[in-house]
Amino acid sequence: MMRGGGSDERLRRIEAVADAALSQLGVTDFLDELLDRVREVLGVDTAAILLLDVHAQQLVATAAKGLEEEVRRGVRISVGSGFAGRIARDRHPVTLDNVASGDVVSPILFGKGVRSLLGVPMFAGGEVIGVLHVGCLTPRRFTDDDVKLLQLAGERASLASQAGAGNMDRAAALALQRSLLPTHLPDAPGVDMAARYVPGHDAGVGGDWYDVFTLPSGWLGVVIGDVSGHGLRSAVVMGRLRSALRAYALVCDDPASALTLLDRKVHHFETGNLATVLYAMISPDRTTIRLSLAGHLQPILAAPGRPARVLNNPVDLPLGTGPRQPARRYTEVAFPPEAALICYTDGLVERRGEVIDVGIQRLCSAVEPGPAESVCARIMITLAVEQATDDIALLAIHSTGQDQS
Template sequence: MVEEQHGELRQRVLEAVTDGALAEFGLDKLLDVLLGRVRELFAVDTVTVLLLDATDERLVATAAVGLEEEVYQGVRVPVGVGFAGRVAARREPTVIADVNPSTVVNPLLWEHGLRVLLGVPMIAGGQLTGVVHVGSRSTRRFTDAEVESLQLVADRLALAAHAYRSRSERAAATMLQDSLLPTRLPTVPGWELAARYVPGADTGVGGDWYDVLPLPDRRLGLVIGDVVGKGLAAAVVMGRLRSALRAYALEFPDPADVLGKLDRKVSHFEQNTMATVGYAVVDTVSASLRMALAGHLPPVVAFPGRPAALADVAPGPPVGRSLAVHGRRSSTIDLPPGTLVALFTDGLVERRGATLDEGLARLLSTVEPAPAGTVCARIMATMVGAKAATDDIALLTARHTR
């Protein structure tokens, strides 16, 4: 008889989580519906879903039935701490048969009279997305069938949460990237500017960026950068680096000093961040470019009557983690009329099945001292063509016309 009851529970739970109507729901509605069904099927008093905030390794109470205060009060539980935190850290079902201040850290659980808790991890694609736990105000024993059935629910919710988060993060990252990339390049007498940005097919929007800064004394700042990482997190870091670099650019004329200040800021306040950056300042009066590199590839320079070549710029370590212990250096290049400079991120020249040197050689054969917009289009046609790039690409070309 017991075996039949357990089999019936598994079947009812399986039907609940595979209901085709659920596919039409957004995440919030899906959580509401499934949590209500779980409460009824398992005959429990509370059901709570806590989703993982990967930025600070905490579980955030996102949806609840019977214990809505967890959501209303913004309960956050560090992974490894408390009941839900232990479930997340162990990644296995956990039962507490006596809920009290010594066994859980969230006072809402015992204040509401809960006596027994069962929690299971939510895992999708091998990654933890959260925790589901159910609670009862009466003493009871959760059977193996109930544990397995609640895990079925958690697996369904994990897939939904992972898909929703991927879509929402991509949309947010795209909006952030669009808001930070220059909508219109400045008009500078005697100079042409053109740029392209393409998100990678594999990585989605990430931390690549370019920027053009009109500076005092008829100077022009050119920036190219690539934050290590991808998605919304990389785009957010990119935004902070961009803002900080802009501020330092107004205070310090030497690109090496600007990157040094940026490195100090990142190393101190964002210790898990690393980025490659190239920053150049064009003096439009003397027609010279002064540049510093932080782990980034040098730009391509095409002088009239000469083959394009990588600029002779002193290398330097990436920004972040206090790598530039011996300071940074700038290099100066004269830009006679007709000269074109192309700054780019590594997504332009790195391809599966080809070496970096091969990618750079192909790029050099494409760049010439022609109008900036024409060269920009030609580079993308040659380096990208009809096949989507796997990584982000940022490209910025600048040409001295007279």
């Protein structure tokens, strides 16, 4: 395969990878087309992209031309091992004019008979996300211009890979999150309920959730929580915490005990994650609320004839903050007839350039006792949620005043 054209012409042809036609391609087709153009412009026989699996610290063969078997077999290269692994570890281009058996660890690459290699790291946000390398079946000495052209192609590949991963991550997280949120709140005597969930506009899907369930004792469990971070990982952790809390609720008589067990689960199985959780239990006669807070915002209670107020319950540490901490607490508050309990995540009240107390006061002003659906609708309209940059979860529980005894 012959190299053609001067440096300027080759540069133009690589830059054309970002043209309007290619921008309409999906990520897989884009990378395939990019590698075709790289092979043509650089006059090489093979081209491959390996993306970094951060948790495994391995490079995974993702796209290839002339080395398609690497992708089909799911070839993985540890960071620091072999040609591609060294590029990822050292974060700079590497050329091999004469490939020896010890230079590469991929049996497919060596078995193909590649004699010369050039590879560059791919970056996103200053971090290595993969490696792009090309090879020739005959000996060749790659030039500085070759390196610059491959780096430019690596930039294009990085942008496409990150955009595709971000879109898939958000879609998967949103689908998971919606699958775990109740499609229908349970029918429970003595209360009516309503909820809202709005994914964040800027930060992306996160770990916000709400849950309501009836316990065998007749108590009603009410949960709202927020796992730190955003994206698919937070949504997965959220799902595990939701399921675990439901299980602990079945064996605990008070919300603080259930949150204590949940905190142990986080420390043992979810190390490095933080979460805030509100867990309330409403008595079978719907007159009393037992409430425990793990770093979560205090709920609001709106009762007839008085202004809505923030419940002044103690707030314990979030889940996952450390193995040793004071015993978790719960308090009991009265739940008057026709009152509304409002639980929410911080996305509802936080705004850039504004202290959160302002948002909480705005929320209090928007809350009036009444049917839960009306309460939620008024809150969402009044608080201008289109200005929010984080996920919003909102849950309203309205006491209908019916005697449950």
